[in-house]
Amino acid sequence: MRQRRIAFGPGAASLILIVVILCMSMLAMLTIASARNDEKLSLRSAAMTEDIYSLNVKAEESLAGLDEMLVSARQGSSSQDSYLQEVSTLLPEGMNLEGNIVTWKETSTSRVLVCAVRLTEPMENARYEWVDHHLIMDEMGVTFDD
Amino acid sequence: MKQEKHANALLLELLIVIFFFMLASTTFIRIFGEARKENIRTEARGVALEKAENISDTLYLTSEYDKVLKEAGFDMDGDAWVLPVEHCKLAACMDETDMVSGKLIRWDIQAIMDDEVLFILPGARYWPEVEQP
Numbered sequence: 001m002r003q004r005r006i007a008f009g010p011g012a013a014s015l016i017l018i019v020v021i022l023c024m025s026m027l028a029m030l031t032i033a034s035a036r037n038d039e040k041l042s043l044r045s046a047a048m049t050e051d052i053y054s055l056n057v058k059a060e061e062s063l064a065g066l067d068e069m070l071v072s073a074r075q076g077s078s079s080q081d082s083y084l085q086e087v088s089t090l091l092p093e094g095m096n097l098e099g100n101i102v103t104w105k106e107t108s109t110s111r112v113l114v115c116a117v118r119l120t121e122p123m124e125n126a127r128y129e130w131v132d133h134h135l136i137m138d139e140m141g142v143t144f145d146d
Numbered sequence: 147m148k149q150e151k152h153a154n155a156l157l158l159e160l161l162i163v164i165f166f167f168m169l170a171s172t173t174f175i176r177i178f179g180e181a182r183k184e185n186i187r188t189e190a191r192g193v194a195l196e197k198a199e200n201i202s203d204t205l206y207l208t209s210e211y212d213k214v215l216k217e218a219g220f221d222m223d224g225d226a227w228v229l230p231v232e233h234c235k236l237a238a239c240m241d242e243t244d245m246v247s248g249k250l251i252r253w254d255i256q257a258i259m260d261d262e263v264l265f266i267l268p269g270a271r272y273w274p275e276v277e278q279p
Contacts, residue, residue: 010155013163021170028177035184042188046195046265053202053267060250060270067247067274125276127247 052135055113058106059133063117065092066102070119070127083122101131112136190233191264194257197231201238202255202269209251209273211240234259248274 069090077083080100088097095104106113116132204214215238220227227238234257243250250272257264 008156010152010159013156013159017163017167020167024170024174028174028181031181032177032184035181035188038188039184042191046191049195049199050265050267053269057252057268057270060272064245064248064250064272067272068245071247127274 051108051111055106055108055111055135059113059115062092062095062104062106062115063128066095066117067127074122074127077122080121084119087119102128103132110138112138186233187259187264190231190259191257193232194234194236194264195267197229198236198255198257198265198267201236202253202267205251205253205269206271209249209271211251211253231257234264248272 069092070087073083073086073090077086084097084100087102091097091102095102100119101116102119103114103116106115112135114132114134114136116130117128118131119128120126201214201218204218205211208214215227218229220229220236220238222228223237225239227240229236229238237256237258239254239256241252243252250270252270253268255267255269257267
């Protein structure tokens with residue numbers, strides 16, 4: 001039986017090189033695109049988390065300011081009415097008093113943190129208690145309650 | 147004579163192919179290396195973010211932050227508390243402000259990888275001083 005010779009003619013190596021380079025280029029493009037997309041997603045996730053935690057920090061700072069004011073308002077008031085009257089005059093900017101509930105909003109570029117505390121009576125130990133603390137995401141119209 | 151010429155042409159072609167393959171390889175290796183670096187950074191950011199969120203949420207629940215950070219594995223390094231995590235480190239800086247009505251504890255948890263800050267997660271908790279009747 002005659003054995004068939006495999007011939008490696010001119011141009012075969014170049015052809016293989018072209019195919020290999022094309023395959024490698026495709027793989028490299030897919031790899032880098034996938035890595036970039038993953039990084040973008042990870043950056044967005046980190047930015048969103050930072051944003052939400054920053055809103056919470058702002059809310060705590062506003063609460064600290066409000067509580068400091070409540071301490072001074074309590075000193076000059078004996079009844080609930082005079083206390084609330086004093087609070088309404090001393091209330092920090094951006095806060096609203098409705099009945100005995102103080103509400104305010106902390107905003108960032110696309111999120112709003114809605115906060116509300118109920119003021120307790122002047123005779124009680126605690127000066128306030130949280131009644132509302134929820135996040136509204138503008139871009140999706142989604143609301144998260146804490 | 148003809149066969150010898152043919153062999154020489156093949157050898158020359160192979161040499162040229164190897165040369166171009168090496169040129170292309172350097173570019174591909176660089177691209178794959180860059181992608182690998184980005185993947186490591188992304189993974190490190192994800193792991194560190196999850197860890198930082200957990201720590202921040204735990205810090206929110208207690209005023210004894212030293213205890214919480216020690217239990218989480220942090221060590222004091224200068225002014226910051228440092229914890230090595232996958233491919234990067236977390237550095238927590240605490241700040242306590244005494245007020246008339248209570249105290250405000252603020253913190254920043256930074257994820258640092260090769261001197262690059264991956265993110266800064268801020269946190270705060272206000273602890274009111276309860277009035278005695």
